[in-house]
Amino acid sequence: MTTTTSQLFRASIADAKAIHDLVNTFARKGEMLPRTMAEVYENLRDFYVVRDETNETVACGGLHILWEDLAEIKSLAVREDMQGQGLGQRIVDACLDEARSIGLTTAFALTYRPGFFEKLGFAQADVMTLPRKVWGECYRCPKFPGCNEIAMVRAL
Ligand SMILES: CC(C)(COP(=O)(O)OP(=O)(O)OC[C@H]1O[C@@H](n2cnc3c(N)ncnc32)[C@H](O)[C@@H]1OP(=O)(O)O)[C@@H](O)C(=O)NCCC(=O)NCCS
Incomplete structure (x- = not known):
């Protein structure tokens, strides 16, 4: 079910603090x-963000391009009381x-919620099949190489 009163927008500067709060x-x-x-x-x-009827930012998530064929869905978070809608x-x-419209062919996410992404047509993959992510970003993360996020990949 999708609420009719919440709307999707491109993020603006006014959303930044709410995005930071949601993610953290x-x-x-x-x-x-x-x-x-x-x-x-x-x-x-x-x-992108979703704002509720009071204009509060209640969900966020972004598309980050890594290479000519690859983009990541990042920082996806829905405020707890707004989940499941x-x-x-x-x-x-x-x-x-957006990824399709600009010619990308693969999207992925690193997540602890593989079931959600599976529902949206993503399939589990070995993160080492995403070397641009691993050697471009993951290796600088304090959790590397012991990260247990699951890579979920979808062809576009
Ligand atoms: C994961 C998260 C983004 C899902 O957002 P949501 O708005 O609650 O999910 P939706 O309502 O859009 O769900 C879409 C579908 O996925 C299913 N789904 C949602 N979470 C699921 C999960 N953890 N496992 C399996 N299926 C799930 C829903 O049942 C729904 O299916 P339906 O259409 O058959 O009813 C949200 O729970 C969240 O912010 N979690 C905490 C942060 C996080 O883990 N983010 C992901 C990091 S990449």
Whole structure:
């Protein structure tokens, strides 16, 4: 079910703090990786958000291009009381539509929620099949090489 009162937007500067809060609330619980405010600002143009009827930002997620054929769905987070209403799917669909429209052929996510991505047509893969991600970013992460996020990949 999708709520009729929540709407999807490209993120604006006014969403940055809410994106930071959403992501880091789940990061503190070990459910996703933390992001600094600088990372949010630097990547703000990647992001979609959902705002509720009071204009509060209740969900976020972004499409980050890694190479000519590859993009990552990043920092996907839906406020706890807004989960299960189709908002996560709406953001992923927007990212996939954009990825297709600019000619990308593969999207992936690193996640502790593989079931959600499976539902959206992604399939589990070995993260080492994504060398541009591993050697471009993962190797600088404090969790590397012991990260237990699961790679989920979808052809577009
Ligand atoms: C994972 C998350 C983004 C899902 O967002 P959501 O808005 O609750 O999910 P949706 O309502 O869009 O769900 C879409 C479909 O996926 C299913 N789904 C949602 N979470 C699921 C899960 N953990 N396992 C299996 N299926 C799941 C839903 O049942 C729904 O299926 P349906 O259409 O048959 O009813 C959200 O739970 C969240 O923010 N979690 C914490 C942060 C996190 O783990 N982010 C992912 C990191 S990449």
